[in-house]
Amino acid sequence: MRRYAPTAALTKDRLNEEETVEYQYINHIDSPADLKKLSVEELPAVCAELRNFIIEALSKNPGHLASSLGTIELTVALHYVFDTPNDKLVWDVGHQAYAHKILTGRRDRFHTNRQFKGLSPFTNPAESEYDAFIAGHASNSISAALGLDIADRLLRTEHRPATPDRTQTKTPTLHNTVAIIGDGAMTGGLAFEGVNNTSMDKNNLLIVLNDNHMAIDPLKGGFTQYLVDLTTSATYNKWRWRFYRLAVKLHLVDERRKQAILRRNNNLKAMLSKQPNNIFTGLNIRYFGPTDGHDVEGLVRILSEIKNHRGPKVLHIITKKGKGYAPAENDQTVWHAPGEFNVESGIRNQESGANTPPLWQEVFGETLLELAKKNEKIVGITPAMPSGCSMSIMQKELPDRVFDVGIAEGHAVTFSAGLAKAGMLPYCNIYSTFLQRAYDNIVHDVALQNLHVVLCIDRAGIVGNDGATHHGLLDLAYLRPIPNMQICAPRTAEDLRQMMQLAETMDGPVAIRYPRGRTNLSPTLPSREGVRYGKGVKLRDGDDIAVLTIGAIGNTMSEAIESVSKTVSQSEGRSVSYAHYDMRWLKPMDEEILHEVGKKFKTIVTAEDGMIAGGLGSAVLEWMAEHGYTPHVIRLGINDQFVEHGSTKELYHMLKLDKEGLCESLLQAQEK
Numbered sequence: 001m002r003r004y005a006p007t008a009a010l011t012k013d014r015l016n017e018e019e020t021v022e023y024q025y026i027n028h029i030d031s032p033a034d035l036k037k038l039s040v041e042e043l044p045a046v047c048a049e050l051r052n053f054i055i056e057a058l059s060k061n062p063g064h065l066a067s068s069l070g071t072i073e074l075t076v077a078l079h080y081v082f083d084t085p086n087d088k089l090v091w092d093v094g095h096q097a098y099a100h101k102i103l104t105g106r107r108d109r110f111h112t113n114r115q116f117k118g119l120s121p122f123t124n125p126a127e128s129e130y131d132a133f134i135a136g137h138a139s140n141s142i143s144a145a146l147g148l149d150i151a152d153r154l155l156r157t158e159h160r161p162a163t164p165d166r167t168q169t170k171t172p173t174l175h176n177t178v179a180i181i182g183d184g185a186m187t188g189g190l191a192f193e194g195v196n197n198t199s200m201d202k203n204n205l206l207i208v209l210n211d212n213h214m215a216i217d218p219l220k221g222g223f224t225q226y227l228v229d230l231t232t233s234a235t236y237n238k239w240r241w242r243f244y245r246l247a248v249k250l251h252l253v254d255e256r257r258k259q260a261i262l263r264r265n266n267n268l269k270a271m272l273s274k275q276p277n278n279i280f281t282g283l284n285i286r287y288f289g290p291t292d293g294h295d296v297e298g299l300v301r302i303l304s305e306i307k308n309h310r311g312p313k314v315l316h317i318i319t320k321k322g323k324g325y326a327p328a329e330n331d332q333t334v335w336h337a338p339g340e341f342n343v344e345s346g347i348r349n350q351e352s353g354a355n356t357p358p359l360w361q362e363v364f365g366e367t368l369l370e371l372a373k374k375n376e377k378i379v380g381i382t383p384a385m386p387s388g389c390s391m392s393i394m395q396k397e398l399p400d401r402v403f404d405v406g407i408a409e410g411h412a413v414t415f416s417a418g419l420a421k422a423g424m425l426p427y428c429n430i431y432s433t434f435l436q437r438a439y440d441n442i443v444h445d446v447a448l449q450n451l452h453v454v455l456c457i458d459r460a461g462i463v464g465n466d467g468a469t470h471h472g473l474l475d476l477a478y479l480r481p482i483p484n485m486q487i488c489a490p491r492t493a494e495d496l497r498q499m500m501q502l503a504e505t506m507d508g509p510v511a512i513r514y515p516r517g518r519t520n521l522s523p524t525l526p527s528r529e530g531v532r533y534g535k536g537v538k539l540r541d542g543d544d545i546a547v548l549t550i551g552a553i554g555n556t557m558s559e560a561i562e563s564v565s566k567t568v569s570q571s572e573g574r575s576v577s578y579a580h581y582d583m584r585w586l587k588p589m590d591e592e593i594l595h596e597v598g599k600k601f602k603t604i605v606t607a608e609d610g611m612i613a614g615g616l617g618s619a620v621l622e623w624m625a626e627h628g629y630t631p632h633v634i635r636l637g638i639n640d641q642f643v644e645h646g647s648t649k650e651l652y653h654m655l656k657l658d659k660e661g662l663c664e665s666l667l668q669a670q671e672k
Contacts, residue, residue, distance in 0.1 A: 023049045030105050032079040032130075043080065043296045047072050050099045051324040053110075059343045062465075063114050063121065064095030066322035066335045067183050070212050070293075074180070074317060075099040077299035078208075081307060082176055088132040088148050092141030092181040092191075094122025094469075095337075096210070104130035114465035116646025116654075121466050132177075136469020137434065138407045139188025142207055145179035146198050149205045152177065174204060176307055182210025183321070184384055187406030198312045199283035206307065207285075207314045210293060212321045280314045289316030294323055333387050357518045361458055363493045364514070365390025367500045368427055368456075372398055375504065379419060381405065381428040383412040389429040389458050409434045413441035413453070420451040425504065429456040432472025432513065433463075443482055446509050450484045454503045457513035460489070461551070461609030462652060464516070467645025472513075473638050476550075477614030479511050480587055487511045487586040488531075489551035493519035495584070498531035506533065515552050515609065517648065536590040542579030545669055546601040546631075548593075550583045550616045553609045553657065560662035567667070576670050586616055589623065598629030605634045605669050607662065612637040634669050636662070 025042065026049045029035050038046065050072050058065045076099070078089055084104070091097045101119065102110055106128065112118025123131040133144045152175050185191060186209060198205055280287040288306055292298060299317070306313060321336075322328025327346035328335035340349040372378040372394055380402040386392040395402040405412045409430055416426035430438065435457055446453045460472040479485050486508060490496035496514055503510040539558060549557045561578045579601070581593050597604060604624075606617035617635030624631060636657065643651060652658040656665065 023053065025049050026053060026102065026107060029103055029107070032084050032103060035076070035079055035103060040080075040297050040300055043076055043300065047076055047296050048324075050076070050102060053102065053107075054098050055325050055343055057110055057113070058338075059341050061111055061113060061115065062337065062339045063098070064337050065325075066328045066332050067093070067095045068098035069325060069328060070319045070321045070323050071096045071180075071182070071210060072099045072323070073294045073296040073299060074208065074210065074319070075103065076296050077303055078178060078180070079103050080300055081303040082178065085129045085132070087176040088145065088152075088178065089130070090133045090141045090145035090148065090177065090179045091123050091131075091135045092179065092185040093138045093183045094124075094135035096180065096183055097123050097135070100130070101128075104128055114467070114645055116644070116650040118645075121645055122469060134469065136466070137437065138183070138185035139181070139190040140194075141179040141181045141185070142191055142194030142198060142205075145177045145207075146194055146201070146203060146205055149177035149203045150201060153203070176204065176206065178206045178208060180208045180210060182208075182212060182319070184407050186211075187384070188408050189410060195280070195283065195285070199285055203312055204310055205312045207312070209289075209314055209316045210319055211290065211316060212319045284312075286311065286313040287316065288313065290318050291316070293317030293319035357520060358493060359390070359518055360493070360496065360514045360516065361388070361390040362393075363496050363519060364429065364456060364458070364500070365393035367497045369394040369397060371427075371500065371504060372401060375425065377423065377425045378504070379403065379424050379426050381412050381416050381419075381426050383407055383409045383430060383434065385429070385431065385458075389431075389456075391429055409438040410441045413438040413455075414445045416453045417441070417445040417449070417451050420446075420453050421449065425452060425454070427454045427456055427500075427503075429458055431470075432457045432460040432475045433470045435472075436474060436478070439478060442479070442485075442509070447482045447484045450508045452507055453509050454500070455509065455511040456500070457511055459516045460513035461515045461553075462643065462648050462655075462657075464648045464651065465645050468642040471643050472515075473610050473643065475511070475513055476586055476608065476610045476616065477618075480614060480619065482509075484508045485511060485587060487513070488584055489513045489586070490531075491549075491552055491554040491582050491584070495531055502531055502533060513551065520552075520555055531584060534585050534588040534590060536581050536583040536585065536593050538579065538581050538593070540578065540580040542577040544577045544601070545579070545603045545605060545666070546597045547578055547580045547605045547607070547666070548583055548597070548616065548620060549580070549607045550586060551609055553607050554580075554582045556652075556657070556659055557607050557662055560659050560666055563659065564663050564666045578666065583616065586619060589619060591623075594620070594623055595627070598624055598627060598631065602631050603634070603669055604631045605636065605666065607636040607657070609657070610637055612639060634665065636665055 025038070025046045035046070051069060054065070054068055082089070089100070091100065106119055109119055114121040120127050123133065123135045125131050125134065132148060135141065156174060181191060278287060286309065288302065291302060302315065306315065320329060321332040338348050341347060368380060368391065372380070378401070380391045380394050382389055382391045382404055384404060384407045386395050386402065386404050391402055403415070405415060412428055412430060416428040419426045435455070457472070457475055459470070460475055463470050463472060476487065479487055486506065488499050490499055490512070496512070499512050503512060539554070540561060547557060547561060558580060561580055565575055565578060567575070581597070583590060583593070604620065606620050608616040612618070612635045615637060617633065617637060621633050624633065638655060643655070649658070653661065655661065
């Protein structure tokens with residue numbers, strides 16, 4: 001077994017998969033308490049080992065690589081300085097927290113990260129006491145951490161028990177709370193709401209602003225440049241401390257005068273640094289930085305100095321996404337989540353070949369460009385995901401008509417509404433899980449005014465290893481009740497193309513939802529007709545049971561029906577005949593199909609890649625009841641639960657929505 005120098009970079013002499021790496025430091029760190037036994041001078045070696053460990057692990061078990069490589073020194077410094085888990089670390093965008101997981105007792109299980117029944121892909125309090133708050137969506141860390149900090153103050157100070165003589169016991173030491181926000185999360189509106197609240201309420205919150213100028217794609221917008229321009233002065237820090245000590249001696253520092261003191265200090269800073277007050281100092285939040293986020297010894301020194309400062313404060317650090325691995329540093333977007341790769345060569349393992357079907361988002365991106373070339377009113381809007389949703393295809397050719405608004409889904413929708421109100425035709429692409437964050441914007445700003453905004457909902461349904469925070473299971477249910485909303489879902493790539501083309505000619509808001517992954521290169525059963533507004537299509541004739549599906553799950557259902565139809569019913573001695581309808585539209589539904597089904601069939605099976613409550617099955621039940629039909633309706637989909645992480649194959653099998661599970665449900669339907 002080879003030994004691996006803890007500070008060595010990855011070279012051509014790296015270990016092959018069969019050899020075990022012996023790490024001098026991290027193999028003996030099972031908790032932050034073990035980390036604290038080391039000297040500060042040993043911490044760079046710990047960081048080097050963590051970096052190599054993560055690169056090696058993710059080359060075989062894919063995950064979010066570049067973001068975690070950029071926060072290794074910060075993670076080590078935080079756990080070295082603070083008393084975790086008593087002190088709370090609240091991560092924003094949990095894919096920055098792989099080193100955090102490794103240092104907090106999960107090193108030996110890290111190879112199960114993002115796998116079915118393995119470690120959670122993001123921070124999760126149900127998994128570890130060191131995970132203070134869940135972190136799948138961006139921009140929530142400051143608000144959540146502020147709540148934790150104020151609760152700690154209230155529970156440990158105002159509500160501490162009194163002694164028998166009615167005097168209060170000695171004030172317990174308050175815990176520290178740290179919000180680590182980065183990877184573009186500071187572009188989200190919720191982050192600014194949290195900052196504003198932090199400036200108003202008594203708290204001891206430390207906000208670490210991890211500034212790497214990236215989300216998944218390079219960040220855009222004035223605030224990004226503003227972070228780059230922020231600066232501070234060593235002279236300022238020295239004189240501010242002297243000014244504060246003088247104020248203490250003169251008895252100027254108390255709660256009543258606190259804000260005035262802070263304002264004078266902020267003005268002193270602006271004078272000495274020759275810079276105007278920044279957004280934090282303008283809100284009376286003490287600002288430190290910017291400083292090198294890859295200098296672990298420097299971070300330990302700074303954090304040790306400022307952790308005992310009372311009141312809210314910001315430490316602004318500059319990091320590089322993908323730090324320490326050249327391929328990730330050079331192409332941070334691709335290496336955000338690169339899949340499997342060869343560490344030595346930096347070559348990613350990718351599907352290829354003439355018979356490889358396109359990804360759903362690629363069909364979207366290519367179709368959008370085709371439409372935009374013909375219609376100058378079409379514009380594209382995305383919240384920080386141009387490459388992920390393939391709007392980058394249009395962005396390259398028509399850059400002035402694509403708007404990456406940052407991690408700001410609510411703004412993306414309302415911005416689209418403004419564009420539509422002025423006569424443009426916005427195609428706003430947002431992942432299903434993130435569209436949840438813009439619900440009021442959809443209702444109030446788009447639907448209420450019946451504006452022609454096309455919501456292209458990517459990653460709808462089960463998405464796989466990112467788990468509960470990222471599955472897109474709620475969109476059908478939460479969009480259906482909205483007046484004026486029109487909702488469709490393609491079964492094939494050609495359906496998606498036609499739906500996008502049809503949406504161009506429609507009025508009012510349109511939602512097109514489609515899954516993650518690859519389309520069907522050759523659909524099991526091709527559509528017999530093109531996509532028409534509010535119309536479904538019969539894929540298979542039958543006499544006994546009607547099966548109604550919406551979206552890509554219809555392909556799996558077609559395979560299941562074909563398989564089950566070959567079986568012979570033991571009770572009746574004949575094959576059961578299934579009729580299969582691809583509804584295509586959830587709103588408006590095809591009433592011609594529904595009347596046909598209601599009159600002919602006593603048993604109906606519905607299937608959807610979303611929550612059962614409120615989706616297609618619920619809509620069919622409601623319609624049948626309203627029109628006097630009384631069939632037995634069996635609804636297949638996701639029951640009242642959050643679905644864990646795992647491969648899509650494993651999850652569909654668990655949920656009985658794969659071919660095997662659908663066959664079982666169809667056979668059970670024969671008995672009804």
